[in-house]
Amino acid sequence: MNLKSFVKIYLRKLFRLGGSRKPFYDFFYYDGVPHTKRALLAYRAFGVWTQSRVAWSAIGDVHDILRTLSRMGYRTDVIDYDDTTFVPSQQYDLFIGHNGNNFEHIEKQIPPETLTVFYPMYAYWKFQNAEEEKRLAEIKERHGITLAAERTIRVSDDYALAHADGVIVMSNERGMKTYPREENIFRINNAGYGDEKCMDLSTKDFAAARDGFLFIAGSGNAHKRLDVILEAFAGMPDKELYLCTKLEDDFKAAFEKYLFHTPNIHYIGHIRLYTPEFYDLMRKCNYVVYGSCSEGSPGAVIDVMFQGLIPLVSVGSHIDVAPHGFEIEPFTVEEVQRTVREVSSHDAAWAQERSIAVQNYAKDIFSIERYRETLKKYIETIEKEKRATRGISN
Secondary structure, eight states: OOHHHHHHHHHHHHHIIIIITSOEEEEOOOSSOOOOEEEEEEEOHHHHHHOOOSOIIIIIHHHHHHHHHHHTTEEEEEEETTOOSOOOOSOOSEEEEOSTTTHHHHHTTSOTTSEEEEOOSSSOHHHHHHHHHHHHHHHHHHHOOOOOOSSOOOSOOHHHHHHOSEEEEESOHHHHTTSSOOSSEEEEOOOOOOGGGSOOGGGOOTTTTTTEEEEEOOSOTTTTTHHHHHHHHHTOTTSEEEEESOOOHHHHHHTHHHHHSOTTEEEOOOOOTTSHHHHHHHHHOSEEEEOOSSOSSOHHHHHHHTTTOEEEEEGGGOOOOTTTSEEESSOOHHHHHHHHHHHHTSOHHHHHHHHHHHHHHHHHHTOHHHHHHHHHHHHHHHHHHHHHHTTOOO
16 A cells, blocks of 8 residues: 555545544424434435535535435435444434445344335446456556556445335436346436536637547546547547546556646646636536446536536446437547547537537436436335335325
């Protein structure tokens, strides 16, 4: 373990000891609904404590799950998704668990009449791990480099899949179908902040941004095929690529030439959403390119679709971007180059029209209100099915 990794782990432990991951009890909104039911949510407890609303898919979603449950008449206790010490001290009507870390631990402590929902935000864990292994093998074969896996799911979700009353997967249809379950499994889209945070596209110079492309993502450089994107753009010196992501040490060392010594590739690093620097990038680029081998409705792509960036994504990103965006399949250097050249060959009027369509699509399909409505609908559907199975009338 290098010093950087040690420091990150140490700080993470301090963060947890500081209380940001301790349980949060009895959460509800004063929304005029009688809160007569109890729910337990095993998810991102720190999101409740921090109250940050900068990135919906990072923290804001916790609040909208809670708001949805509040509208349904629940008071909710929130524990962290990896809390394996929590012992329920009261009766819960609903339990929502995020992954395999503590689903079994909780499910075995609650009575059978409690409604249980499994809520993963990725493709089936074995599928996702296999896709990452393929990616690392491709890099080794093409570049002779061995990289560490960064997005491996290390705890099985199979108990949750077998025992939950229902499953709500954050993904598109293709991602949902990677799960070995056919009954009571549903998909839900990620969401993002629209409206007041959306850029006014009438002020953008689409001709100036014609050759501007953005890569924005969280961890997992190899997993998200950043190596393919770098190689593709290194071969297109007339196209500008802006990189907003953190770099893993081994990936950074392996692809240093592309990252820091290629004139048309600009490494920015982490960028805070909705800042002047963020909107400056939105004006420089007409497109976002994203090549994940396995994902679940990536929030970073959605965040910039709200700003009108036209998405060029891999099939494995598991986000529906048609009819206004583009899927790149296979996601190879050659196919990325072909797609990039094709879309940037259009004039400014074409880009503006499509960009406006993308923004409107995002405001509709990835709206927070649609997320809340869909989550409520599926929880009610799962509950209805459970009651029918147990012979309980409404």
